[in-house]
Amino acid sequence: MAVAAAVADTGARLRRVILPHCNIVVRQIKAIMKYIILLSLAFFLAACSPLSVENYNKLKVGMSYDEVKQILGPPAKCSDVLGVKHCSWGDAQRHVDVNFVGDQVLIFSAENIH
DSSP states (O other): OHHHHHHHHHHHHHHHHHHHHHHHHHHHHHHHHHHHHHHHHHHHHHHTOSOSHHHHHHOOTTOBHHHHHHHHOSOSEEEEETTEEEEEEEOSSSEEEEEEETTEEEEEEEESOO
8 A cells, every 4th residue: 555655646746847847848849830830831932922933934025014013913123214114023132123115024134033
């Protein structure tokens, strides 16, 4: 009987000591899983970006600004100098640049699109 009581007492002490640590580990695992899910979502959304080789290959000289906008979405920035409208999609590292004259594509280029 004394052995059973000692085992029960030891089990109770172990639960008091180990369970709080298990709860901490579970919370840490949940936080890591949230981080992994957010990163996965970010990569998925990046893969769905309109800045792709497929969309770049759809661009043609003579297209209108609206046609380009339908393919690439709204530009990050545009400027108009001496009748040439220069629009850029993306950022400094990864972008598509298009020059329009009279609302038609004259020339376009891309950098680091995949």
